[in-house]
Amino acid sequence: MNHPTFQFNHEGKVILVVEDDYDIGDIVENYLKKSDFQVKRAMNGQQALEIQANTPIDLIILDVKLPQLSGWEVLTTLRHSKQTPVIMLTALDQEIDKVMALRMGADDFVVKPFNPNELVARVQAVLRRSTHHARKSAPTTLYFKNIEINTENHSVFIKSEDVAAQAILPLNLTLTEYKILLLMIQQPFKVFSRSELMLQCLPDRDALERTVDSHVSKLRKKLEDQQLFNLLINVRGVGYRLDQAR
Incomplete structure (x- = not known):
């Protein structure tokens, strides 16, 4: 047969x-x-x-x-x-x-x-x-506080805390900033060392740790521009983590 x-x-x-x-x-x-x-x-x-x-x-x-x-x-x-x-x-x-x-x-x-x-x-x-x-499979969407990440199209949105406004605003990130934010949102309790972020998020193998600091600083500034303060935390002597406290 x-x-x-x-x-x-x-x-x-x-x-x-x-x-x-x-x-x-x-x-x-x-x-x-x-x-x-x-x-x-x-x-x-x-x-x-x-x-x-x-x-x-x-x-x-x-x-x-x-x-x-x-x-x-x-x-x-x-x-x-x-x-x-x-x-x-x-x-x-x-x-x-x-x-x-x-x-x-x-x-x-x-x-x-x-x-x-x-x-x-x-x-x-x-x-x-x-x-x-x-x-x-449906498109994957991750949420952290009022941040929304769609991993299918690499888009990031911020939901306004103003209930009356109900605004959802796009967050324009570079590819490296996107990778850092995505990686940390996937493991929000984890402290990431600079070397980990460098290996997993930066395409340039010869990048220095201070390059990581620069990318994180720019990402933090963009989050703060959306009123997301104290979200990206520097853990002295170790690296960075996302703050879960409200």
Whole structure:
């Protein structure tokens, strides 16, 4: 008996291959292109984050051992603001690595050496699942006090405390300011060190900690312009947090 086959149209889907081994990267790229995927390449973790931040990516094939930033660090950074599907690649055939990858938010895990055709099949399967999930999911909106963030279109709004006015005003932020605010609203009780904010929110790997202070200062000023005082708190000697007290 012939079973119906679900045809998933992946034409035009963009796959980011993050692999510092040229030969392995070339093999993966060639097999993906044979299956009508578009491919972008990154040779290290920092480059991967920069590409992902500036280019629409449908799925990432991510090696664990990378220069500058490891695959684990890249995955952690991605999951703070993005749900782009990720398949981890590693030469370590250890159960703990598989468990860690899934717990950290990876969608699949492939051990080297691997069959390129199998990897392509896994890419197709993960994309099918993520596409189905995206169709069922509503746009994500986060709230903190009278701040509203829509993570689908990167918009931020402030609801006026004047009940009579009922005004909802857009808050114009730079991309870095948006990332800082989103990250902190996702974990409002957490104190973020400058190095954490620098790693997760600033695209420039060579940025200094005082650059973080500058971005936070400008973000605080914009919040205060909307009458949101004492919201972004400096924790002396540690970093910054959002104030939950009213």
